Amino acid sequence: MVTSNAELIDKITGLKRERKAVILTHNYQLAEIQDIADFVGDSLGLSQSAARTGAEVIVFCGVHFMAETAAILCPDKTVLLPDLNAGCPMADMITADGLRRMKEEIPGASVVCYVNTTAEVKAESDICCTSANAVKVVESLANDDIIFVPDQYLGHYVQTKTAKRLHLWPGYCSTHVRIQPEDILELKKEYPRARVMVHPECRPEVIALADEVLSTGGMCTYAQRPEVTEMIVGTEIGIIHRLKKENPGKRFIPVSEQAICPNMKLITLEKVLWSLEAMAPEVRVAEDIRLKAKAAVDRMLEVT
Ligand code: 13P
Ligand code: SF4
Numbered sequence: 001m002v003t004s005n006a007e008l009i010d011k012i013t014g015l016k017r018e019r020k021a022v023i024l025t026h027n028y029q030l031a032e033i034q035d036i037a038d039f040v041g042d043s044l045g046l047s048q049s050a051a052r053t054g055a056e057v058i059v060f061c062g063v064h065f066m067a068e069t070a071a072i073l074c075p076d077k078t079v080l081l082p083d084l085n086a087g088c089p090m091a092d093m094i095t096a097d098g099l100r101r102m103k104e105e106i107p108g109a110s111v112v113c114y115v116n117t118t119a120e121v122k123a124e125s126d127i128c129c130t131s132a133n134a135v136k137v138v139e140s141l142a143n144d145d146i147i148f149v150p151d152q153y154l155g156h157y158v159q160t161k162t163a164k165r166l167h168l169w170p171g172y173c174s175t176h177v178r179i180q181p182e183d184i185l186e187l188k189k190e191y192p193r194a195r196v197m198v199h200p201e202c203r204p205e206v207i208a209l210a211d212e213v214l215s216t217g218g219m220c221t222y223a224q225r226p227e228v229t230e231m232i233v234g235t236e237i238g239i240i241h242r243l244k245k246e247n248p249g250k251r252f253i254p255v256s257e258q259a260i261c262p263n264m265k266l267i268t269l270e271k272v273l274w275s276l277e278a279m280a281p282e283v284r285v286a287e288d289i290r291l292k293a294k295a296a297v298d299r300m301l302e303v304t
Contacts, residue, residue, distance in 0.1 A: 008269040009036055015276040017116055021057035021080075023272070027216040028238035028264040033061045033272065040242060042217030043069075043115045044130040044304065047297065050074055059275060060102075060283070061267045067283040068119050072293045082271035084281045086263045088116050090201075093171035094150035096120035102147055106167050112137055113296065114154060119285045121149065122202035127299040129198050132215035135161045140303045144270045153177075157200040157207055157237035175261040176201040179234050184209045185256050187232045191253060197222060198234030198255075206234060218243060223247050236261045 013036075017024065022154055024046050025037035034040050043066060046087045050058055050070035057078045060067035065088050069082040099121055103111065114127035114134070122128055129137035136159050138146055146164050148155040150171030161165045179202050188196065188209075197219050198210040212222055216239050222241050223231060233240065234255040243252045275281070285293065 002076045003270075005032060005269060005272045008273055012036060012269065012273050015273070019057045019276055019279070020055055020209035021059055021276060022049075022053050022055035023059045023061060024053075024070070026259055026264065027220065027242055028236040029061050029267060030238065030265060031241040032269055033267055034238075034241055036272070037061065042130065042132055042215045044132040045217050046070070047073065047115070047130075048301065050079075051301065053077075057279070061231060061272065062086070063091075063261075063263050064283070065091045065116055065118065068285060069115060069297060071283045071285050072119055072122070072290050072297055075287075078279060079283045080279065081283050081300055082268075082275040083266040083279055084283075086266040088263060090114075090151060090171050090173045091118060091121075094169055095119055096124050098169075099124045099147075099149060102149070102167070102169065106145060107146055108143075109147045109167060110141045111147045111149070112141070113149050114151050115297075115300075117150060119289050119293040122296045123289045125149075125296045127303070128296045129300055130215060132217055133178075133300065133304045134158050134200070137300055137303055138162050138164055138166070138277075146156060151201055153203055153207075154200045156204050157213060157248040173201040175204060175236055175259055178258045179203075179206050179255050181205045184232060184234065187255065188248060188255055191230055191232060191237070191251075194230035194232045194251070194253060195228050196232045196234065199236075204232055206298070210234065219243070220246065221257065223250065224253070235259065236264065238264060 022038045051073045063086045071079040103236045111125040148166045149169035152168045155168040195211045197212040230251045237254045
C-alpha cells in the first residue's frame, strides 16, 4: 500500500515530538521538506539555529557539510542526515592535505574556509564563512594575505569588495556554474522591471549582471521589500517554493530550470520518517577534529 504525504507527515510529526527532535531545512530542499520544517534557512541561519536549539535530536534536511556543522556545534545532540549520500561536490574538491600544502606555499596567510567544507578542512582553517558573511569575515582579519577555500567564484566576488589579497582554491559549485549570463540577458528583455538577484557562487560574468548578490537567506529577506515585485532568481530552483509561499502575488523567475542540486533533492518525506524511526544515519565528528573545527565556526559566529 502506498502511504500518502499526509500520512507520512502525521507520522513524522508524532515521532518528532516523541524524540524531542527539531527539523532544520535548507532553502533548496523539496517543497514538502520545507513545509515540515521547524526552521528553513541558509547555511548561516541553520548553523545559528543548531547552536541555539534546546531539542535533543536535529534532523538535518540539507547536505552533509551542513549536518556536520551542526554536529560540530552540538556534540551532546544526535544529528541525523536522512540520506548520507547527500554530499556537496564543492566540499569534496578540497582535502585537509591539499589545504596544508597551500598553507606551506603561502606561509603566514590567514585561512578562511567556506562552510561548504569537511570538518577536517575547517579544523585546518582560522575562521569559517558562509555566503551571507564572507566579506565581513575576510574584513575582520588583521592579515592582508588570505587563503580562501574552496569556492573560487565566491572568493572572486569577495575580492571585488576588499583590499586584502585573496589566494583562491579552484573549487566551484557544479549547480551554480549552469547559470548562464545569456539566460539573464534574455530574461531582462522579457521582464525589464524585474530585479536580478544571484548567489555569489555564480561565475563573475553572471554576478556582473546582477542588481543584488545574496545568500539564499538574503534573497528571502530582499524579496519581502514592498517595492520589489518581480525578481529574476539566479540560484538553485528549490528556493522558488519559499519565495512564492512568503510573497503571494509577486513574480519569481528562475534563471535556469537546469540549476538543480541533485544532492539537495535526495531528502524525501519517507527518508525523514525512516531516519526518526531508526535514529540513523547519524553524523558524528571525531573529538580532536571537532574542537579545532568548532574554533573556526565559533569565530565566524562571533564576527556575525
Ligand atoms: P546559502 O548559505 O546561501 O544558503 O548557500 C548554501 C549553498 O550550498 C549554496 O549552494
Ligand atoms: Fe554544494 Fe552547489 Fe549543492 Fe550548494 S548547490 S550544496 S554548493 S553542490
